[in-house]
Amino acid sequence: MADRYLVEPNVEFIKDVIGLGGDTLKKCFQCATCSVVCPIAPENKPFPRKEMIAASWGLKDKLVGSMDIWLCHNCGDCSTMCPRGAAPGDVLGAIRSYAISEYARPKFIGKAVNDPKKLPLLLGLPVVVFLVLGLITGLLDFTPGGDEIVHSHFFSSWLVDMIFIPLTAWVVVVFGIGLKRFVNDIHENAVLEGKTDKKKLEIGGFMRGLFTVLPTILKHNKFSECIENKDRNTAHLMVFYSFIGLFIVTNIFFVVLYAFQTHGPYSQLNPVKWLANVSGIALVIGSALMIKNRIGKTDQVSSYKDWYLLWLVFGLGASGMLTEMTRLAGIAGLSYALYFIHLIFVFNLFMFVPFSKLAHLVYRTVAMAYAEYGNRGFIMK
Numbered sequence: 001m002a003d004r005y006l007v008e009p010n011v012e013f014i015k016d017v018i019g020l021g022g023d024t025l026k027k028c029f030q031c032a033t034c035s036v037v038c039p040i041a042p043e044n045k046p047f048p049r050k051e052m053i054a055a056s057w058g059l060k061d062k063l064v065g066s067m068d069i070w071l072c073h074n075c076g077d078c079s080t081m082c083p084r085g086a087a088p089g090d091v092l093g094a095i096r097s098y099a100i101s102e103y104a105r106p107k108f109i110g111k112a113v114n115d116p117k118k119l120p121l122l123l124g125l126p127v128v129v130f131l132v133l134g135l136i137t138g139l140l141d142f143t144p145g146g147d148e149i150v151h152s153h154f155f156s157s158w159l160v161d162m163i164f165i166p167l168t169a170w171v172v173v174v175f176g177i178g179l180k181r182f183v184n185d186i187h188e189n190a191v192l193e194g195k196t197d198k199k200k201l202e203i204g205g206f207m208r209g210l211f212t213v214l215p216t217i218l219k220h221n222k223f224s225e226c227i228e229n230k231d232r233n234t235a236h237l238m239v240f241y242s243f244i245g246l247f248i249v250t251n252i253f254f255v256v257l258y259a260f261q262t263h264g265p266y267s268q269l270n271p272v273k274w275l276a277n278v279s280g281i282a283l284v285i286g287s288a289l290m291i292k293n294r295i296g297k298t299d300q301v302s303s304y305k306d307w308y309l310l311w312l313v314f315g316l317g318a319s320g321m322l323t324e325m326t327r328l329a330g331i332a333g334l335s336y337a338l339y340f341i342h343l344i345f346v347f348n349l350f351m352f353v354p355f356s357k358l359a360h361l362v363y364r365t366v367a368m369a370y371a372e373y374g375n376r377g378f379i380m381k
């Protein structure tokens with residue numbers, strides 16, 4: 001049965017997609033080469049041709065609530081083969097950016113994250129929070145003294161947790177609210193477009209889908225199916241696993257602090273410290289490679305949102321490693337300053353993760369789980 005839509009073009013949506021990197025949108029003449037060459041598009045209603053026409057018509061609801069925009073891994077194969085020089089990979093990337101801003105509330109934060117003029121404000125916010133809370137509680141000491149450099153003597157671990165535990169709760173709530181709408185939307189859209197055989201959304205089946213797709217995500221198999229941007233795979237994997245490593249380390253040290261009252265710094269012989277160091281190095285190298293790849297890809301559009309995330313991740317890794325190195329070298333003042341800067345980056349990454357491009361980690365995972373559950377034909381391997 002043909003899809004039936006009341007065509008209500010949203011001109012603002014078209015302008016926003018163009019502004020987010022989809023500026024080649026209007027070049028498309030619907031030849032469908034892109035859908036044929038896409039290595040991961042399902043056979044039933046493949047992408048990205050249909051997304052190109054929907055975007056040029058301004059069909060915002062059809063696109064923002066579509067699982068298919070998330071199944072695309074932005075490999076660029078379609079953009080290379082497009083006879084019109086349109087870049088469907090970039091258009092889908094722009095629609096994903098738009099969708100993140102739509103699902104993450106409050107919307108004004110998403111707008112600030114996408115606006116380069118607001119960057120000083122975003123970086124200044126944690127500084128104000130740290131100083132105000134630190135000085136009120138007395139947990140921030142600018143003259144820590146002592147022979148040994150201990151970062152928690154300068155910026156107490158209690159202060160870190162006082163700030164970052166509520167921040168974690170914030171991230172969970174913002175994602176939770178956004179994902180509830182997102183899952184309902186992609187299901188509704190899939191039923192309407194005949195991309196699923198499930199009429200009703202069942203949480204149990206969806207969770208089974210999630211467990212099935214996890215190995216595919218952990219191995220980045222879908223990235224390896226791409227040709228054009230294959231080199232992106234290694235860098236992406238390094239950053240991905242470094243985040244997992246640092247997440248594990250943070251949780252172990254959190255438990256050690258509260259269960260055994262053991263504060264850092266921890267011995268370099270400690271295996272958890274090894275994991276921290278390896279993850280930190282992988283984060284710096286992986287993000288540096290991603291920046292290098294982006295700079296080298298002159299045919300691929302890089303929006304402010306891309307650069308914001310890449311430099312933030314690199315800054316996070318580099319400031320963390322430099323904090324550690326200056327501590328070991330005994331350069332106290334510099335090490336404390338770098339630790340403060342490191343915490344600014346951590347705060348930014350946490351506070352704004354549901355609004356930044358990094359949110360793709362969550363939305364793509366959910367879309368892939370739904371694709372598996374709904375029998376989209378997006379084969380996991």
Ligand code: SF4
Nearest residue numbers: 028029031032034082
């Ligand atoms: S290959 Fe290019 S022109 Fe052809 S449908 Fe895809 S985007 Fe449009």
Ligand code: SF4
Nearest residue numbers: 038072075076078089
């Ligand atoms: S960028 Fe790659 S994954 Fe995305 S639609 Fe194009 S070919 Fe397919």
